[in-house]
Each structure stands twice: as structure tokens, then as C-alpha cells.
Amino acid sequence: MAYLFDHEGTVFFAIFMSFWAVSFLEYWKRKQASLAHHWDVLGFEEEDERPRPEFCAKAPCMEANPITGVMEPYFPDDTRARRWLTGLGILCGMVVIVIIFMLGVIMYRVLISIPLFQNKALRSQAQSIASMSSAVVNLILIMSLGQVYQLLAQILNDWEMHRTQTEYEDNLTFKVFIFQFCNFYSSIFYIAFFKGKFVGYPGNYTRVFGLRTEECANGGCLVELAQQLLVIMVGKQMINNCQEVAVPKIKQFIQRWKLKGSLGDRESTRWEEDYQLVENEGLFEEYLEMILQFGFITIFVASFPLAPLFALLNNWIEIRLDGAKYLCEVRRPVAERAEDIGIWFSILDAIAQIAVVSNAFLIAFTSDFLSRALYKYKHDGVLDGYTNYTLSTSPEGSMSQTCRYLDYRDENGAYKVTYFQLLALKLLFVIVFEHFVFGVGKLIDMAVPDVPESLEIKIKREAYMAKQALSELQA
Numbered sequence: 100m101a102y103l104f105d106h107e108g109t110v111f112f113a114i115f116m117s118f119w120a121v122s123f124l125e126y127w128k129r130k131q132a133s134l135a136h137h138w139d140v141l142g143f144e145e146e147d148e149r150p151r152p153e154f155c156a157k158a159p160c161m162e163a164n165p166i167t168g169v170m171e172p173y174f175p176d177d178t179r180a181r182r183w184l185t186g187l188g189i190l191c192g193m194v195v196i197v198i199i200f201m202l203g204v205i206m207y208r209v210l211i212s213i214p215l216f217q218n219k220a221l222r223s224q225a226q227s228i229a230s231m232s233s234a235v236v237n238l239i240l241i242m243s244l245g246q247v248y249q250l251l252a253q254i255l256n257d258w259e260m261h262r263t264q265t266e267y268e269d270n271l272t273f274k275v276f277i278f279q280f281c282n283f284y285s286s287i288f289y290i291a292f293f294k295g296k297f298v299g300y301p302g303n304y305t306r307v308f309g310l311r312t313e314e315c316a317n318g319g320c321l322v323e324l325a326q327q328l329l330v331i332m333v334g335k336q337m338i339n340n341c342q343e344v345a346v347p348k349i350k351q352f353i354q355r356w357k358l359k360g361s362l363g364d365r366e367s368t369r370w371e372e373d374y375q376l377v378e379n380e381g382l383f384e385e386y387l388e389m390i391l392q393f394g395f396i397t398i399f400v401a402s403f404p405l406a407p408l409f410a411l412l413n414n415w416i417e418i419r420l421d422g423a424k425y426l427c428e429v430r431r432p433v434a435e436r437a438e439d440i441g442i443w444f445s446i447l448d449a450i451a452q453i454a455v456v457s458n459a460f461l462i463a464f465t466s467d468f469l470s471r472a473l474y475k476y477k478h479d480g481v482l483d484g485y486t487n488y489t490l491s492t493s494p495e496g497s498m499s500q501t502c503r504y505l506d507y508r509d510e511n512g513a514y515k516v517t518y519f520q521l522l523a524l525k526l527l528f529v530i531v532f533e534h535f536v537f538g539v540g541k542l543i544d545m546a547v548p549d550v551p552e553s554l555e556i557k558i559k560r561e562a563y564m565a566k567q568a569l570s571e572l573q574a
Contacts, residue, residue, distance in 0.1 A: 110468065113401040113458040114536060120397050120451040121540040124444075128549045131439050136554055140438045150262050157260065174260045183270075186255040190274055193248050194281045200240050201285050208233040209310050226316040230323050234330035237286050241331065242338060248278045264435065268383075269442040275387060276446055283331065283391055287399060290324045291457075291465050300512045301504060302497025315505075321402050321466050328403040332395045336413040339388060343420045347428040350377040379432040385421070386443055393447060397454035401461040455540075459532040463525040473521055 135141045150158075150172055158172030208229050215225035252274040261267040295315035299305040305312045316323055355375050367375075392413070396406045462468055467489075474485050490503040494512050507518035548555070 109401055110462055112404055113462060116397055116400045117455050117536045118539065120454060121543050124448055124451060125543060125547045129551050132550045133554055135438055136558065140436050151264050151267060154260060154262050179259055182259045186259060186274065189255065190278060193278055197244060197282050197285055201289065204233050204237045204286060205313065207236060209313060230326055234327050238331050238334045241282050244282055245279055249275055265441060272442050279391060287327055290320055290327055291461055295320050300506060300508055301493035301502060303512060319467060324402040328399055328406060332406060333409055340417060340420060343424060347377050347424050351428055373430055376430045377428055379429045390443060390446055394450050397450060398457045401458040455533050455536045459529045463528045469524055469528060470521055473524055
């Protein structure tokens, strides 16, 4: 199964996805500029945005706006900074809880493997059963912790008293995304970059809490990483789609039950029927879901090339579920002006940068692509004897009988020269890969302007006509 994902084509696919992410962001910047001009919101956040109603109601004092000179509700910056730091501390505490739960899942995987290996009937599938069951447990913990923290982040963000709606949404987005990033990706990063890297060797195994550290399965950690991604990504999509269908219907049933009898026997009017619909909660959840999906299909695409396909199928289904929900089950949203998607774009850009480095390390250190390439280089382009080449012999007296294990060590447990040659090749590959992708990405950024040329001319023309009209008025 490892050969389905771990081959030469994976490198080119990872490069392609990195270029796709850069091109997608460039396209969105151009589309965003066109939409902002069409709806006349260019410069809206700096010039026209007013304080939030909640801020005006709770602000303790009034102060003159430094730009307009108008007296406005004011909240001391030092008090807000202290509250923001408090929220940051709580965020760090929640991330620590995520790490503790991740360690718990690792312990579960190790402990459940022991009886499975002792059972002769299940021994051949012990690693797969332990891996898949722990992935399901991990998904349940991830979804539960995510719901808890989003409620907590909402409370903290209200407490911080942000002045404008843009500031409020950007800070809420930052808090929730940082936590969800650690929540969803921590176990995947562990399998990709840490599992099986500090095992030791026969007679000198690394132990934590008296248990040996985890080893990769016979097919390598790349297969287990693909399984983990499949369970978490597809499982999350299925749970979210079920929620899209069930939650609005449940809320609507409760809403109608509460209002039952309030209209009497008369026929309800249109606005009364609309009031019985579920309150629109905005697009925050939709944005968050798409951003996390973007991370799955870019950061770890080298280990699970089918991720974009599952994302496409999910979006095809979800766009129809969302359409039915917004048309039939929720109230019409209140329109709000916005110049852009705010901090979400910065998050997308950061994910695209992380994806390049992550895929470089996945190909170099998690897959066997470079070790096979080095063996081919030394043996005239053939892989005959490659499996034996990757195995070492246990030190004499360390085991009851001589065994072979996956590593590049000699009979005394010391690393062979091959290990250091391969390490140098891996580091060289990471440097060349990321510099090449970042360099081409920068060229794409420079070659494609953020504002379409036709729109730029139109904006300059409008500015010129405005100046002409003002000069004529003054004359």
C-alpha cells in the first residue's frame, strides 16, 4: 500500500499543489479587489467603519476620535491589552490540554497493541487495528475540544471589548484558528515527524513511563499518516454535514414549539413565518471549515494525495446542503459591509508557506523516496536487495535470538556511514525543494498584480473625475 503514495510522482504532485496554493491566493487577491470596488468598500475599514453597538453600550467612557474629532465611546488600551494577554494564557492552557489528550491517545495505541499482538488470530492486523481505533478516538476528542474552546473563545472575545466589527472578528478568528490548528493537526504532525524517530535499537530501546516508544508499521509511518488523515479529514466532513442537516431542523423544531399557540387561530403573516426560522449565526463556521480543509489538502498532501479529491466531493455535497439550509431553515442574514475576508487571508497565506516546508520534510524524512534513490544511485538504478540494505542486525547478546530491524546501524548499534550520507541527502533535498518552490512562488506573486490592470485604470479614472468635479465645484 505504501507504494501507492510513496513514489517519484508524489514529489511532483507536492510541488504542483504548492504552486496551486500560491496561484489560488493570487487569484483571490484579484477577485477580492474587484468585489471591493464593485460594492464600493475600498478603504472602508480605515475610513468608514463605525464602533460596534455592543462596544458602544459597554464602553466605560467617551473620547474624541483622533481622525473625525467626534466624541465616541472609548475603552482603555492598557486594560484591553491585559485582557488579551489573559485570553492568550487561556489559549496556551487549552493547547496544553490538547497535547495531554494526544499523549493519552498515544498511550492508548501502545497499550491496545500489546494484547492484539499476543492474540495469534489478530497479530497480523494488530498495528492497523490499533492505528484506526486510536484515530477514531482522536477524532471524537478533537471535535469535543473544538466545541468547548469555541464557546470559551467567544466569551473571551466579548470580554476584550474590541472597537470595530473587523477587530472583533479578526481576534476571534485568530484565537479559534490557533487552537483548532493545534487540535486537528498535532496528532498528524506527531505521526509525520516524530513517531518511530527515537525508538533506539535492540538492547537499548527508548522508554517513556516504562513503555517503549512507538515504532512505525512495516509499511512505514507514511501509511499510518494516510490512515490518520483519512479518518480525521473524512470523519470531520461527515460529522459537519450531518450537523448541517440535523442541527437547523432541531433548532427550528424547538423554535416552533416555543411559539406554538402565540398566534392563536389566525393565519400567520410572512414576517411571522420568517421569525419562526432559525437565527442566522453568520459564516464563521463555514470559513473555519474551509480553512482547515485547505490545510489538510496542502500541508499533508505528500502523504495523502487523495485529500483534494475528498475535499472536492465534500464541497460538492456541502454547497447543496448549505443552499437548502439558507433558503429554507434560517432567517435572512443582516447585511454587513466588509472590505475583504480579514485575517482569514493571512491564515491562508501562512498555511501555504507551512505546506511547502511540511511537504519537503515529509518526502525527505517520512517517506522512503530518498533512501530508494540513494540505493539506486549506488547499484546502477536497480532495487534488488533494497530491503536487506535497510535492515540492521541486533547487537550480540541483546536478544534471545538474532533479529533484523529497520535502521542503518552496525552490529554494535552505532550508525553506519550510510546513515549520515542519507541524512545529508535529506537535508539537501529539503533546502533545494523549499527554495525552488518559494522562489517560483515569489516570481508568480511578482508577475501577477494584486489588482487587475483594467480595474486599476478604472480606479484611477474615477479618482481623476472626482478631482475634476471638486475643482469645478470650488471654482
